Amino acid sequence: MSDIIELLPDLVANQIAAGEVIQRPASTVKELMENAIDAGSSHIQLIIKDAGKALIQVIDDGKGMSETDARMSIERHATSKLKTADDLFALNTFGFRGEALASMAAISHLTINTKREEDDLGTQLQIEGNKVKSQEPEQCAKGTSVAIRNLFYNVPARRNFLKSNAVETKHIIDEFQKVALINPDKYFELHHDENELFHLPAGSFRQRIIDIFGNGYNEKLVPVEEETNILLINGYIGKPEFAKKTRGEQYFFVNNRFIKSPYLHHAVTNAYDQLLPKKNHPSYFLMLEIDPAMIDINIHPTKTEVKFENEKELYAIIMASVKNSLGKYNIVPSLDFEMEADITPNTLRPQHIEIPQIKIDPDYNPFADSSSSISSGSAYTKPQATPLEKPNKDNWEKLFTEQEVTIGGTADINIQTEDVVQGVFAPEWEEEQEVNTEDQSFSIQIKNRYLITETESGMMIIDQQRAHERVIYESCLADLSNQQVIAQQLLFPINISLSAGDNVLFGEIIGDLAALGFEIENFGKQSYVVQARPSLISDENVKDVIDSIIEELKTETNGNSFGNHEKIALSLAKRTAVQNGRILKQEERDQLIASLFACQMPNVSPEGKAILKTINLKDIAKLLED
Numbered sequence: 001m002s003d004i005i006e007l008l009p010d011l012v013a014n015q016i017a018a019g020e021v022i023q024r025p026a027s028t029v030k031e032l033m034e035n036a037i038d039a040g041s042s043h044i045q046l047i048i049k050d051a052g053k054a055l056i057q058v059i060d061d062g063k064g065m066s067e068t069d070a071r072m073s074i075e076r077h078a079t080s081k082l083k084t085a086d087d088l089f090a091l092n093t094f095g096f097r098g099e100a101l102a103s104m105a106a107i108s109h110l111t112i113n114t115k116r117e118e119d120d121l122g123t124q125l126q127i128e129g130n131k132v133k134s135q136e137p138e139q140c141a142k143g144t145s146v147a148i149r150n151l152f153y154n155v156p157a158r159r160n161f162l163k164s165n166a167v168e169t170k171h172i173i174d175e176f177q178k179v180a181l182i183n184p185d186k187y188f189e190l191h192h193d194e195n196e197l198f199h200l201p202a203g204s205f206r207q208r209i210i211d212i213f214g215n216g217y218n219e220k221l222v223p224v225e226e227e228t229n230i231l232l233i234n235g236y237i238g239k240p241e242f243a244k245k246t247r248g249e250q251y252f253f254v255n256n257r258f259i260k261s262p263y264l265h266h267a268v269t270n271a272y273d274q275l276l277p278k279k280n281h282p283s284y285f286l287m288l289e290i291d292p293a294m295i296d297i298n299i300h301p302t303k304t305e306v307k308f309e310n311e312k313e314l315y316a317i318i319m320a321s322v323k324n325s326l327g328k329y330n331i332v333p334s335l336d337f338e339m340e341a342d343i344t345p346n347t348l349r350p351q352h353i354e355i356p357q358i359k360i361d362p363d364y365n366p367f368a369d370s371s372s373s374i375s376s377g378s379a380y381t382k383p384q385a386t387p388l389e390k391p392n393k394d395n396w397e398k399l400f401t402e403q404e405v406t407i408g409g410t411a412d413i414n415i416q417t418e419d420v421v422q423g424v425f426a427p428e429w430e431e432e433q434e435v436n437t438e439d440q441s442f443s444i445q446i447k448n449r450y451l452i453t454e455t456e457s458g459m460m461i462i463d464q465q466r467a468h469e470r471v472i473y474e475s476c477l478a479d480l481s482n483q484q485v486i487a488q489q490l491l492f493p494i495n496i497s498l499s500a501g502d503n504v505l506f507g508e509i510i511g512d513l514a515a516l517g518f519e520i521e522n523f524g525k526q527s528y529v530v531q532a533r534p535s536l537i538s539d540e541n542v543k544d545v546i547d548s549i550i551e552e553l554k555t556e557t558n559g560n561s562f563g564n565h566e567k568i569a570l571s572l573a574k575r576t577a578v579q580n581g582r583i584l585k586q587e588e589r590d591q592l593i594a595s596l597f598a599c600q601m602p603n604v605s606p607e608g609k610a611i612l613k614t615i616n617l618k619d620i621a622k623l624l625e626d
């Protein structure tokens with residue numbers, strides 16, 4: 001039998017590599033822009049057509065390539081940035097794997113125009129399916145232009161997998177913003193289908209943040225600066241009062257590279273400690289400089305996750321300096337000076353680090369003063385604390401102490417316990433009995449979270465929050481297709497200004513929001529005025545809800561086929577449903593249960609979690625068997 005092992009043809013090997021490096025148009029944007037930065041450019045233009053599906057082009061004024069280098073650049077493992085394995089530990093370029101251009105060449109039609117300063121003529125290279133179709137001398141300016149046309153033309157599976165133009169454009173803008181943010185001393189431009197989305201003159205980091213995210217940021221930023229022997233921090237954090245319910249702009253750059261680090265993220269949010277309302281997220285733009293030998297950036301092919309050698313010290317320093325900045329700018333009334341005293345790794349040993357605690361406020365209700373009562377899809381009003389609530393608790397305590405005290409006489413115990421039990425339950429019990437006799441329904445709430453109701457065969461336990469989410473979700477979906485809701489005019493119209501990326505997504509759903517009862521007018525490039533809202537939400541929550549809808553649109557839904565309507569309905573359901581921990585009155589419980597069973601899928605929450613469980617009599621009896 002003949003031998004069967006063969007080397008993969010280059011094209012196939014490159015297509016496989018492309019699968020890792022190039023997931024979507026935005027990945028090529030990242031690679032091309034990083035190449036432009038590595039080439040020492042100071043003027044970088046990005047041109048996009050049809051959300052990158054037709055064209056992605058980056059034009060720079062960097063050092064350019066020779067004729068031979070241009071040809072070499074599309075070979076696999078061809079790089080000018082890494083000569084020995086040791087160089088890996090002292091990288092100061094973005095690229096080093098020499099894979100990006102080879103990968104792109106394997107899955108698109110690629111054109112490179114490039115010229116070095118010292119050459120009279122540049123060169124133009126056309127590549128298709130990894131093969132050079134032509135290479136000719138070309139009159140061009142110093143620098144390089146790489147144009148990618150028809151991305152994934154020969155990988156239909158990948159092409160079909162792409163999301164809507166709005167979503168792909170949003171991803172492209174995200175990548176563009178990351179590179180532009182960390183290079184404020186360079187000029188950037190982004191054109192999409194003849195529109196200029198960004199025009200960013202060289203300037204300070206602060207100016208760059210404002211140019212990208214809007215003038216509003218000018219008053220929101222507080223500088224953070226810190227120098228220790230292992231870490232240099234430079235950047236800005238958002239004042240606590242501007243924190244948003246949705247994760248806003250949060251950027252860490254390590255040695256000029258954007259990274260994700262849940263651990264360091266926690267260090268920042270921990271520094272805000274008591275300063276933020278619950279569930280609010282601060283913005284931050286922090287540039288960290290660390291000895292490259294202390295980082296391993298090679299653990300992820302797209303290189304956004306890094307491993308730090310001395311993570312715990314970094315955590316402590318970042319947290320201390322953010323606290324320090326918040327304090328300096330008089331944002332913290334009384335600062336924890338202990339943390340401030342001397343910010344060196346020696347004084348901030350890892351044992352200072354607290355394990356993250358989750359604090360939950362069971363009474364928290366973002367819709368506290370909305371006055372509507374529950375109906376299919378409307379928000380709960382928080383019931384006024386009845387005078388019974390407090391005495392109830394006292395009575396419980398009394399119940400136990402009195403039992404202990406009167407342990408001597410049996411008769412006493414009986415009488416006293418009975419009295420107290422009456423005190424605890426009687427008034428509510430009576431109220432329920434009354435309701436019961438009228439409409440035959442019966443339900444109780446336990447731990448302000450679960451509703452229990454009787455069924456023919458036994459009993460049913462219902463998770464109140466998930467149930468309400470289901471009710472709102474289905475009612476929103478119905479509104480979105482019926483388009484017949486009644487909008488409530490806002491007392492004071494609300495202004496919303498969006499970043500360019502969010503604006504692209506928002507444009508896609510503005511019609512749907514109108515169907516739900518939002519009345520939104522465009523007011524200049526990325527600004528809107530909200531005039532009316534659906535009755536489901538209150539005036540104060542309009543901004544939040546819109547933020548959370550945009551946030552939901554951004555999240556990639558793995559596996560499930562959530563379209564825009566489902567995402568809008570889901571974020572409304574999550575934002576407006578009654579929370580666990582809320583006391584529900586009898587009529588609210590009844591109405592919730594009735595609305596739930598009017599739903600098409602009363603069993604599972606919109607996110608697929610169980611809403612209810614039934615236990616039949618037999619099982620109850622079994623529980624009590626000896």
Ligand code: ADP
Pocket residue numbers: 031035036039060062063064065073074078079080081094095096097098099100101102143144
């Ligand atoms: P890497 O960036 O990892 O080296 P790439 O495939 O992205 O790999 O690029 C291969 C080589 O092509 C780079 O090392 C560089 O020498 C050259 N190159 C790519 N883009 C540019 C550019 N815009 N300007 C100058 N040289 C470039």
Ligand code: MG
Pocket residue numbers: 031034035094095096100101
């Ligand atoms: Mg590269």
